[in-house]
Structures are given as structure tokens and as C-alpha cells.
Amino acid sequence: MKKKLICSISSLLLLGSVFAGGSASYASGTVTAGAGDNEVKSVILFVTDGTSLNAINLARWYQGGKPLFIDKYFTGLSRTYATDSLTTDSAAGATALATGHKIKSETVSILPDTITMPFIEATNKGEENKPLPTILEAAKLAGKGTGLVFTSELTDATPAVFASHAASRDFAESISEQMVYNGVDVLLGGGSDYLVPGKEEANRTDGEDLTKVLKSNGYEYVTNKKDLLNTKTNKVWGLFQPEALDADFDLNPNEQPSLAEMTKVAIDKLSTNEKGFFMMVEASQIDWFGHDNDPVGIISEVLAFDKAFQTAVEFAEKDGHTAVISTSDHATGGLNMTNYDSMDDLRATLKGIKHTSYGIEGTINESNMVKVLKEEYGLTDLTKEEVAAVKKTLKNEENLSVVIGHMIGERIGVSFSTEDHTADEVGIFAYHPKNFKPTDFMQSGIIMNSDIGKYIQYVLGIDYSALEKTLFVSGESFVKKGATVTIDKSNKLNPVIVVKKGSQLLKLPIDKNIAIMDGKTVQLNTLNLFIASRTWVSQEAIDLIK
Structure with missing residues (x-):
């Protein structure tokens, strides 16, 4: 009976997904500029990179099965495929949100030159690789405040697509320069090395010190939490690590702000703009831990996101003119929970965890590994095979997250089907002062990721079609x-x-x-x-x- 029921539900979901394809129409038939809800002046978009619904479920069980804050804002599912593949990358997935266009994988906010997937509008001849205006650029031109908050380095795909354009997401030097010159009011995250010349791999090779450009344009530039909290103006860039930030379980709260804290600072500054603002917040590293098949890191970053989302919604409820949307660019890892034990058995393992594997790098070695794994993860029952695997990883200076993640997963009934992205439909969570959600906009519970981008344009009253013709x-x-x-x-x-x-x-x-x-x-x-x-x-x- 269970198998039949599961098959029936799966079939219904698949049919809903197929028919939600490109055939859904806007709620008002034809969307026109200014037809958006006048109640909304600001939009806060969350992107939970690489997050499946199963990842969110795992975080719930970590806290004893209690609902996450985001749970009551669940509104539907998003189809994430790119113009050239069933499974997307972050650049194409996030560009759909930033521009309302599906594009080719690995490219950054430009029209596709390759379309092999269904329900995608053809690119006009001669416009292949043409830059697409992003919602951040459109908001800036409309006089609104603009912000980007993330836990990766600033050149990582998701923050990059909102403030730069490139044929490849790997063009970090070009992307970082574009982001500086694109006039983002508030930018908080990691990646300070990408702005300055030097000998590190991430440093600039063109000799330009972009922090000087920021300061000459009236920005405050800070690199620690104390200085961030003491900033006086509403034009602030804060990069708190040379590359990515520390995971939430690992960060030093005296030196590095959490995702929720960065979100609050950005909102406080951007909300002084009477015309409103657009802001993107990315929980970047859920994806990274998904690639590593590491349930501990996933839990850390999903919970950090949930706190940040709560911060945004609580502001929006008081403000009365702000919509908050969250979705994922794609899912990563194929996380599955197959635990037939009780919740207490699962939590008995999880309660001993203090840090992610990233957080113990530099402190764990072959001589102290047993002690560190006991103190940091409560692991007192290591098998000979596990000890050998950890030793080999340390000796070869390989990614410890993969090994520790597997060890924890074995004990809590969590497994992964891949170390790559998956083509899962991902969750949409939304708050709107008049309860008008992206799924209402499209009149469908399962919509395209690009429809979320169109929804944001609509509620902000952005005439995107006109901007497409003249901005580039x-x-x-x-x-x-x-x-x-x-x-x-x-x-x-x-x-x-x-x-x-x-x-x-x-x-x-x-x-x-x-x-x-x-x-x-x-x-x-x-x-x-x-x-x-x-x-x-x-x-x-x-x-x-x-």
C-alpha cells in the first residue's frame, strides 16, 4: 500500500510540474509596468544555495522536530533547470531570480546562446550573450537602495549575478571590478582578497586597489564586526574574511557577524531610503556542505539562514511595505533521511557536535585526531576503518568534511546520492503585506525560477521590458x-x-x-x-x- 501511495503522489507532483512548465499565465493576463502592488516598496530576496527540502527537514530534527521559522511561509515549488541542462549551476539558477530569464549554465546575467530545454523564449538574433539588466540594477536606477549579503566570497556565482555580467562565472577579476563600479549601497560578506593586489591566489593581477575606489566614492569599507557596527553612513562594504566567511557553527562572534546580523545591519541602512530598496541575502555554504555530503555543515547553515529570514520578516511586518521571498538556486547532494530509530537516538549523536569540519581545520592532526573528534563531535566509537580514513585524509591534506560527514551520516541515518547538484524542484517561501505570493502571481503551485524574478519586478513596479532595450x-x-x-x-x-x-x-x-x-x-x-x-x-x- 505504501509503495502504491508513494507512486501516486509522485505521479501527481510530476504532472503538476510538467503542466506548470511554460504554460502558466500571469495572474492579470498581461503584466504592465506599475501594475504591481503599491503596498510594496522593498523586496528582500533570500537564496539558499543548494538547499533541498530534505536539508530543511534535517535542520528541524536537529532542534527536536520543532518547526523552523520559515515553515509557515512555504508557498510552492520552483523548477530550476537552465536553458541547456536539466540540472543547473548557481550562476544560471540565480540569474533567473535576478533577471526573470533562464540562461545557460556557468554564465552570469547574459542572454543564452544555447537553448536545448523546453518552455524558454528564443534569443533574438544578434542578442546572444547580451547583458541582462538585473533587479538590483533596475532598483538602483529607480532610486531605491541596493544591498547584497552573503557568506561566500563576493565573486561567487550568486552574489555576482546581481551586480555583474560575464561569459563565465570564473572571471573573478572582472566580476569583482564590476561589482565595485556598479554602485551597490551595502555589500556584506567574504572575499577581501579579491579587491586588492597581492601574492594570494585571489588577489588582483591588474594592480588596482578597489578598496581605494570604494572610499573615493564615499563608501565606508570595514573588515571586522566592531567596525561594521560603528559605521555612520548608509554606503558600506564589509568583507570579513580574505575569502569565504566561517560557517555559523564556527565563527568567532566577536570578529565576524552572523548572517542574521549582517541582514539586520543592511536592512537598517537600506530602509532609510524613502523609495524603498532591493536586497539579496544568500546562505552560500549549504551548497558547499552538500557537495561534501556533510550533514553537520548543512544544519549549521540552514539554521543560520532561518534566523536571518526571521530578521527580515519581522522587519517587513513592522514596515508594511516590504515583501520577503526565499528560494534555492538548485539542490545539492541528494540528501536522504532513512533513520528508523527514534528522534532521541538521532539527537544523541547530533548534540555532541560543536563545529563543522571546516572549523577544526588547522587544529586536528594525526596525533590528536581521536581526542579532537571526541571533543568536537562526541565520537567515542570510531571504527578502525574510520580512523584509517581520517588519517589518510589528513596525511594527503584532502577535504576532511567528506570523511567526517560520512561518519556522522552513518550514525544518524543520513545519506547522499551524489556530490553534485540535482534537478530537484526547490521550495519557495514568501511573505507579502497583502499575502500576494509568487505562486499567486503565476496562479500555479509549481512555477519556474524565472517567474520569481518576474514577480519581484512586478511587485516593485519595474518596467523591465523597457530597461532591457536601453540599459545595454x-x-x-x-x-x-x-x-x-x-x-x-x-x-x-x-x-x-x-x-x-x-x-x-x-x-x-x-x-x-x-x-x-x-x-x-x-x-x-x-x-x-x-x-x-x-x-x-x-x-x-x-x-x-x-
């Missing part, structure tokens, strides 16, 4: 005006688009939002970009040539 246009538009366009690569690490027409000379430094017109510097409303051998600039830049 091909540099070929200069040629149509009788100008010549070349790329000055005399400084290979800092190329410049050079436009000449008669006596007019226009220089557009790539990845920056400035123009130098006949020797005079002008700030532009967006970035100058060079993607897949083509230049893309704003209509504002085109109009400088007469």
Missing part, C-alpha cells in the same frame, strides 16, 4: 552613427573601448561605469562591458557621440 546596447550602435570602435589593449589587464568620430574621442574603460569624453570624465548609469568578443554599453554612452 551593442557597441555597433556607434558604427551606425559613423564612428569607429576599437579596443585599446596597451594595458592588457585594463582594456578600454575607444570610439572616434571626427574630432570626438570617447574612451570607455571596460568593467567600469565611467566614460572619458574628450578628456572629461563622466559617470554612466551602467557598466561598459566586453563579452564574447562584443562590446556592450548603455544608451547613455551611445548618446555621448553626436
Whole structure:
């Protein structure tokens, strides 16, 4: 009977998923600019990277089965596939949320040049790899505040797609420069090494110190919690580790702010803008621990997210003009719970855990490993095989998370089907002052990830279709005006688009939002970009040539 019931439920879910495909229509038929709910001036979007519903379930059992704060805000499921694959990566998954467009995996907020999946609008000829305006860029142009909060490094795929554009998510040096010049009001997370030159792998190779650019543009730049809490202005960048932040179970609360604390600081600053704000908050490392098949790290970061989500909703309820949405870019790891023991048996193992495996790196070694695993995880019953596996991992300087994760998983009945992303439909959680959720917008319980992006545009009253036509246009538009366009690569690490027409000379430094017109510097409303051998600039830049 159980098998028949499970098959029936699965079939119904699958049918709902298929028919929710591209066929669902907007609640109002045709969405027009300004038709959004006037009650909403601000949107806080949470992205729980790599989080399946099973990961959320595991976090519940960690705290004795008690509901998480997010539970009562569950509203439906999101289909996460990319234009070229059933299983997406974070760049494509997050771009759908940031732009309302599904795109090709591994690319950053640009139109796809490859579409092999169903229910996806074709790219117009000549617009392949064209930059897509993001909701953050649209909010900025509408005079709203903008913010990004995350626990990864700033160039990681999810924060990157909201404030940069690239043919590959791996172009970290270009992405970090774009993020600095894109004018994000509040940015908090990890990755300070990506802004400065130096000898570390993440350091810049072009010699530019982007922290000086931030300061010259009126930003406060901080690198520890104390200085963050003492900031005086509403333009703040805080990067609290050279690369990613410490997991919530591991962080030093005197030095590094938690995800909830960063969320609160960002809200406090952005909410002073009378026009409202857009803010993205990412719980970045759930995905990383999913890749490692490490249930401890997943629990740590899901609970950290839940606290941050609560912080946002409590603000939204008091504010009365803010919507809060949470979803995942994709699921990771294929986590399964197959524990037939009692909850007390599961918690008996989990209660002894103090840190994630990331948190004990640098302190555990072959001579103290038994002691450390007892003190940090309550593991007193290690088998010979487990001892050998830990020793081998330490000796080879491999990822300890994978080994410890497996050991804990064996004891609590948690297993994983893969170390990669999965094509699961992921949860949508939402708060709206008038209870108008993304699923109401689409009139379907299962919707596309790109529909969430469209929903955000709608409730904020953003005329996205108009912005798509003018924010980024091909540099070929200069040629149509009788100008010549070349790329000055005399400084290979800092190329410049050079436009000449008669006596007019226009220089557009790539990845920056400035123009130098006949020797005079002008700030532009967006970035100058060079993607897949083509230049893309704003209509504002085109109009400088007469």
C-alpha cells in the first residue's frame, strides 16, 4: 500500500510540474509596468544555495522536530533547470531570480546562446550573450537602495549575478571590478582578497586597489564586526574574511557577524531610503556542505539562514511595505533521511557536535585526531576503518568534511546520492503585506525560477521590458552613427573601448561605469562591458557621440 501511495503522489507532483512548465499565465493576463502592488516598496530576496527540502527537514530534527521559522511561509515549488541542462549551476539558477530569464549554465546575467530545454523564449538574433539588466540594477536606477549579503566570497556565482555580467562565472577579476563600479549601497560578506593586489591566489593581477575606489566614492569599507557596527553612513562594504566567511557553527562572534546580523545591519541602512530598496541575502555554504555530503555543515547553515529570514520578516511586518521571498538556486547532494530509530537516538549523536569540519581545520592532526573528534563531535566509537580514513585524509591534506560527514551520516541515518547538484524542484517561501505570493502571481503551485524574478519586478513596479532595450546596447550602435570602435589593449589587464568620430574621442574603460569624453570624465548609469568578443554599453554612452 505504501509503495502504491508513494507512486501516486509522485505521479501527481510530476504532472503538476510538467503542466506548470511554460504554460502558466500571469495572474492579470498581461503584466504592465506599475501594475504591481503599491503596498510594496522593498523586496528582500533570500537564496539558499543548494538547499533541498530534505536539508530543511534535517535542520528541524536537529532542534527536536520543532518547526523552523520559515515553515509557515512555504508557498510552492520552483523548477530550476537552465536553458541547456536539466540540472543547473548557481550562476544560471540565480540569474533567473535576478533577471526573470533562464540562461545557460556557468554564465552570469547574459542572454543564452544555447537553448536545448523546453518552455524558454528564443534569443533574438544578434542578442546572444547580451547583458541582462538585473533587479538590483533596475532598483538602483529607480532610486531605491541596493544591498547584497552573503557568506561566500563576493565573486561567487550568486552574489555576482546581481551586480555583474560575464561569459563565465570564473572571471573573478572582472566580476569583482564590476561589482565595485556598479554602485551597490551595502555589500556584506567574504572575499577581501579579491579587491586588492597581492601574492594570494585571489588577489588582483591588474594592480588596482578597489578598496581605494570604494572610499573615493564615499563608501565606508570595514573588515571586522566592531567596525561594521560603528559605521555612520548608509554606503558600506564589509568583507570579513580574505575569502569565504566561517560557517555559523564556527565563527568567532566577536570578529565576524552572523548572517542574521549582517541582514539586520543592511536592512537598517537600506530602509532609510524613502523609495524603498532591493536586497539579496544568500546562505552560500549549504551548497558547499552538500557537495561534501556533510550533514553537520548543512544544519549549521540552514539554521543560520532561518534566523536571518526571521530578521527580515519581522522587519517587513513592522514596515508594511516590504515583501520577503526565499528560494534555492538548485539542490545539492541528494540528501536522504532513512533513520528508523527514534528522534532521541538521532539527537544523541547530533548534540555532541560543536563545529563543522571546516572549523577544526588547522587544529586536528594525526596525533590528536581521536581526542579532537571526541571533543568536537562526541565520537567515542570510531571504527578502525574510520580512523584509517581520517588519517589518510589528513596525511594527503584532502577535504576532511567528506570523511567526517560520512561518519556522522552513518550514525544518524543520513545519506547522499551524489556530490553534485540535482534537478530537484526547490521550495519557495514568501511573505507579502497583502499575502500576494509568487505562486499567486503565476496562479500555479509549481512555477519556474524565472517567474520569481518576474514577480519581484512586478511587485516593485519595474518596467523591465523597457530597461532591457536601453540599459545595454551593442557597441555597433556607434558604427551606425559613423564612428569607429576599437579596443585599446596597451594595458592588457585594463582594456578600454575607444570610439572616434571626427574630432570626438570617447574612451570607455571596460568593467567600469565611467566614460572619458574628450578628456572629461563622466559617470554612466551602467557598466561598459566586453563579452564574447562584443562590446556592450548603455544608451547613455551611445548618446555621448553626436
